[in-house]
Amino acid sequence: MESVKRLFSYFWVKLLLVGSVITLLAGYAYQLSTFYVVENNLTDRVVQSEREVDNRIIMIGIDEKSLTALGKWPWPRAYHAEIMRKVAEGGAKAVWLDAILSEPSHDQDDNAAIAEVAAKYPNVVFSTNYEFPRVQSGKGKLEYDRVNMPFFPVRPEQLAHVNVLPDRDNKIRTGILSLPHKELGMIPSVGVRLANYLLPEKEKIRQEKDGTWYRGSEKIPVNDRQEVYFSFAQRPGSETGFDVLSYEDVISGTVPPETFKNAVVLIGPYATGMQDQYFTPMSKSLSMYGVEIHANFIQSLLDNKLYSPLSKTVGWILIACMAFGTYALTNRFKGIRGLFVFIGLFVLYTLALIITFSYGILLPYVYVLLAIIAAYVYSVVDQYLTERQQRNRVTSLFVRYVSKSIVDDILSKKEEVQLGGVRRDVTLIFVDIRGFTPLSEKLEPEQVVEVLNEYLDLCTRAIFKFNGTLDKFIGDGVMGIFGAPIQTDNHAELAIRAALEMRKGSAELTERLRQQIGHTVQFGIGINSGDAVIGNIGSKSRLDYTAIGDTVNLAARLESNAKPGKILISENTKARVESYFIIEEMGEMKVKGKEHSVMVYEVIGEKLEDKQKEA
Missing domain, CATH: 3.30.70.1230 (Nucleotide cyclase, GGDEF domain)
Structure with missing residues (x-):
């Protein structure tokens, strides 16, 4: 009875020691995001899913055809005024130009044309751009040096910021729902502004006074910087995705204005030479135009395919649970049964990641799997060394009486x-x-x-x-x-x-x-x-x-x-x-x-x- 108690207490001491060490190692890597690239590449496979897009999202691309027909960029503002007028009068719910018009042109007629469109059509949206310092203080909220606003008068509801922040691997995974302005309060992103034109009234996206974001009655999971991870709907340049029309075809009248009825229209660069391309989780080799990224963000807001990583505290708890649980179970079920337990935990946690994602929560993946693998490997190695020690003891005694090959043959059975x-x-x-x-x-x-x-x-x-x-x-x-x-x-x-x-x-x-x-x-x-x-x-x-x-x-x-x-x-x-x-x-x-x-x-x-x- 006393020996059983000693064995039982030895197991708990060993479990506490092994579980704590694995938790600290995996948790430390998690805290520092050591496997940042691997983590994102794996979770991208879960969260990114090609799907059907809303045909009311239309892009007008400033493409090679348009550059050949209308000349080198930048073009006269009158071109933009004309195309936005055509789209607005065609019955579009909203039209947005992906260009920063913060400085007036030398041509006063150009300036007057763009200002006239802004005044006449309240559903025409113009871009603002925030300039961030190279290093943030790390206090949570984004800090900025200045805001580039349109040089002409616009209504507050006609403004939308175009900023996106690449991750450490230079891929775009998040959208910033809004950014602060000293005079105007919060300026929403292009995605929020245009998605609200397509959403029913009871499902519109809004920010409460306490800073909480909602899509209808559902809370949107954002971090301190008002960022939310979203799921891209299409790959770069997908022919089966969003409708993309040539700027030149629209302004020349080849595309009739009624094409844009009840749509939100995004006008922006769609040519490689314009340097408005970014990498996304949808492709390792092909970059995506900025206007495409905004279209995907709008689609995710419509689909409510938004998610937020789990807090670091809960992540540590998950790592600890898996480290202690895996070691305890694989120590209890040895051999092939232990392998099945390990595979089962691996599969169950992967399924948990997929299920929680459907509720807008993204679990840490690589670091929890690291804890599971480390606990299992240690358990197997520990069992092997224990058996090897016992085997060596028997062999060292037995081999003195018979050949080692006979001992090995007997012990192998x-x-x-x-x-x-x-x-x-x-x-x-x-x-x-x-x-x-x-x-x-x-x-x-x-x-x-x-x-x-x-x-x-x-x-x-x-x-x-x-x-x-x-x-x-x-x-x-x-x-x-x-x-x-x-x-x-x-x-x-x-x-x-x-x-x-x-x-x-x-x-x-x-x-x-x-x-x-x-x-x-x-x-x-x-x-x-x-x-x-x-x-x-x-x-x-x-x-x-x-x-x-x-x-x-x-x-x-x-x-x-x-x-x-x-x-x-x-x-x-x-x-x-x-x-x-x-x-x-x-x-x-x-x-x-x-x-x-x-x-x-x-x-x-x-x-x-x-x-x-x-x-």
Whole structure:
């Protein structure tokens, strides 16, 4: 009971620590908008949607055709006065010119023409432009240096500001609903001014005395700068979007005035050389003319597709909830279930973003996903390291008794180790130390063990080097398996290379014993290939991973007949490796347990060409 309490308290301490660290890291990045570009690119996919536009929004473009016909820009103000008169008399609800007429012309007739239109048609809207300082104080509301107003008298309701503020990636995503004026109060944007001409009376856009904005009875989510994010309806220059007419066609009379009946008309630059283009979320490569941006803003105001980012405080809370929740759940549901939990949280939060957007709220996306991913990755890594630690502890103990390949094979199985085995084509190697018994009579027991360990260690390293499995030590001998549990097609070749490695490595030990005690020992090795039953043999309480069968017996018999320093192999093994090694026929040999004699071969060494290839 006490251990359960300790485990439970350990989990909560770890949850508090991990959740807090992830929250602080993701929250810090969120506070600084570190992944600003990525965040906007991802949310753009949610909020920007091409859709059908209102055919009462018409653009008259000052295009290349018009510039060719009417001459270089700027044109006489009389042209603008004439085209606005045509549109207004054609029955348009409103007409707006995207040009700053803050300075009078040298031509008094031009000045008089534009002033006359302003006085005669109250639904003609003129542009004001605010000049902002390069750096804002950061107090919230936008500060400005000056306002460029029309040089001629206009009614307050004929004014609209044209300012837009690009984001840090130079894309336009927001519209400024209004800007302050010392004498006139608040001047609405072109979008607000023209959208109100199209909206029913009960749905018109207005600003209350407390600064709150409404579209009808619905609140518009704006920030301290009166900005609102909006959803573009069309891509730059879309042929299926807003109607765009040529300035020259309208002023020349090619387009009849009644075309503009009940419409709001936007007149502005529609040629690349006029430098009135901006990037938007609708295209990474194509910029959009300013008049198009205003048309899209009007459409969003009509559709009420406006939204505002969540406050930073609530964003921090969301990040914390996801960090703590993800770690707790993925720690509870491990493995594939934990992966499903992670994917589920990922999908659910994405759906939450889409749903909340429909209510005008934009959730932080990248930073919350960062918290989810970090919590999941830490949980997986923590689980892996814990399991690895336990596995290493078991392996370090178990590998002292059996081969590491056997340990890995057992640990890789999820189910309990079962009795029994499988038939497999393998190569068996038996090694025995010739002359060890006389040697042990001349040495002290401690010295005998030391010498034996050196020889057995040499055999073990040679077997492992060539991916063999150390099956067991048999007194002063060794039994090894090649081809199980790690399956290899060239197990016979690997077994012989291991035998040659043993013979080569024993030379130094033999020389040292000769100098110390005047006596030497050498290996006698037998190798056979063929089918054997490989698996866990024994009882439920004591298992032995080994090989059983006639193939094993013959390998043992070959070893018992091998003279010191000799490597004997069977005919079956010889057929598999004769292209790699120098092999001599020893003739038939009668071995214990076999009714008929068997053909025996001796491995002399590697063929010269094989050594050259290796070199």
